[in-house]
Amino acid sequence: MKNIVDFDLEGKKVLLRCDFNVTIKDGKILSDERITASLKTINYLVNHKAKVILLSHLGKVKNKEDMDKNTLFPVYQKLCELLNTNVYFSSATRGSILETKINYLKNGEVLLMENTRYEDFPDKLESKCDKELSKYWASLGDIFINDAFAMTHRKHASNYGIAKYLPHGIGFLIEEELKGLEIVINPQRPFTVVMGGAKVEDKLDIIKGILPKCDYLLLGGGIANSFLNIDHNVGISLKDDGKKEELKELLSIYKDKIVMPVDYKILNEGKVFRRKYNEIEDEDNILDIGDDTISIYKERINESKTIFLNGTMGKYESQKEFENGTKEILTAISNSSAQTVIGGGDAISSKEYFNIKDFNFISTGGGATLEYIATNKLKCFEEE
Numbered sequence: 001m002k003n004i005v006d007f008d009l010e011g012k013k014v015l016l017r018c019d020f021n022v023t024i025k026d027g028k029i030l031s032d033e034r035i036t037a038s039l040k041t042i043n044y045l046v047n048h049k050a051k052v053i054l055l056s057h058l059g060k061v062k063n064k065e066d067m068d069k070n071t072l073f074p075v076y077q078k079l080c081e082l083l084n085t086n087v088y089f090s091s092a093t094r095g096s097i098l099e100t101k102i103n104y105l106k107n108g109e110v111l112l113m114e115n116t117r118y119e120d121f122p123d124k125l126e127s128k129c130d131k132e133l134s135k136y137w138a139s140l141g142d143i144f145i146n147d148a149f150a151m152t153h154r155k156h157a158s159n160y161g162i163a164k165y166l167p168h169g170i171g172f173l174i175e176e177e178l179k180g181l182e183i184v185i186n187p188q189r190p191f192t193v194v195m196g197g198a199k200v201e202d203k204l205d206i207i208k209g210i211l212p213k214c215d216y217l218l219l220g221g222g223i224a225n226s227f228l229n230i231d232h233n234v235g236i237s238l239k240d241d242g243k244k245e246e247l248k249e250l251l252s253i254y255k256d257k258i259v260m261p262v263d264y265k266i267l268n269e270g271k272v273f274r275r276k277y278n279e280i281e282d283e284d285n286i287l288d289i290g291d292d293t294i295s296i297y298k299e300r301i302n303e304s305k306t307i308f309l310n311g312t313m314g315k316y317e318s319q320k321e322f323e324n325g326t327k328e329i330l331t332a333i334s335n336s337s338a339q340t341v342i343g344g345g346d347a348i349s350s351k352e353y354f355n356i357k358d359f360n361f362i363s364t365g366g367g368a369t370l371e372y373i374a375t376n377k378l379k380c381f382e383e384e
């Protein structure tokens, strides 16, 4: 795969796929981290006198209201503040006005095109990687650089599609992610994966991919509840009911790798209790792992040479009594001598919440990170 530094950029029209998928409320960007993270690649193109055309999606566009809600205009305003060059905006995602704006770009100037997912209404042309749309966008530039790591597990027109029709490479953000994730792609053993959080259904395929590669899978959160639910009462706890048979099979194949909590912290009619795994009652809501589990997990963490953490052990943000599992496991991982990687929006938020530092790599990719670790592949770089 080529890298941005391998190209001769002066005077070239460079299409740069960024990840500007930020949360916008009342026209204001809540966190501009994704925008500032992109600056290194954008500024490199500007400084090397390319004509820079930025593409990004923002949220989902299923109807006209989504278009108003998910405009990239606030991102354009932010870029005007942050970049030291002329920045323009095209509210059209195709057509003569967009083409004219591109043709008027001078070397080192930047144009942001409106949300690529405007092309998803009504026909999902972007998300289904429509061939004509991919070819059209490719026709607007000379070189394509992909720097949107969080989308690399998708084959969309604006990443996979365009790359088919132009000389292409990756930007600094993707390069950094691939380098950081090397730790878990070629792990030193024992390799321990710690998985918690809420999105059980999404994560089941990931678990299946990870189990053959890791030595231990320590479970928490809704994921652990769903496994416990196979043959125990989990009360009113968060779980995925639909996958019982699949989970049962995994548990029997990988019984030596999957490590389940032995005790939990639960909420029952407003009161907090600690219960053993086989003593959960009908009205119990499991919201954290218990102290015995924390000790067992810490032992495994301390034996490991490589650790990957995703999700949280409990609903740490709901009340103090359910912080401990998430906090203690994060602390143990950060203090361990293993090579450590964290991935997942909430995993990252939780380590910030507890102000725990010292991880070897923090991956920003969410689903893309998990899929890469599970499959060793990123769909948007596949040949066909």
Ligand code: ADP
Pocket (backbone or CB within 6 Å): 196, 197, 198, 199, 200, 220, 221, 222, 238, 286, 287, 288, 310, 311, 312, 313, 314, 315, 316, 317, 343, 344, 345, 346, 347, 348
């Ligand atoms: P990530 O973003 O790191 O991939 P998820 O989005 O899957 O993680 O899950 C994080 C969320 O899971 C957090 O908001 C946390 O409160 C919630 N959570 C963790 N354990 C439980 C639980 N036992 N019951 C309900 N919610 C939980």
Ligand code: MG
Pocket (backbone or CB within 6 Å): 344, 345, 346
């Ligand atoms: Mg999350």
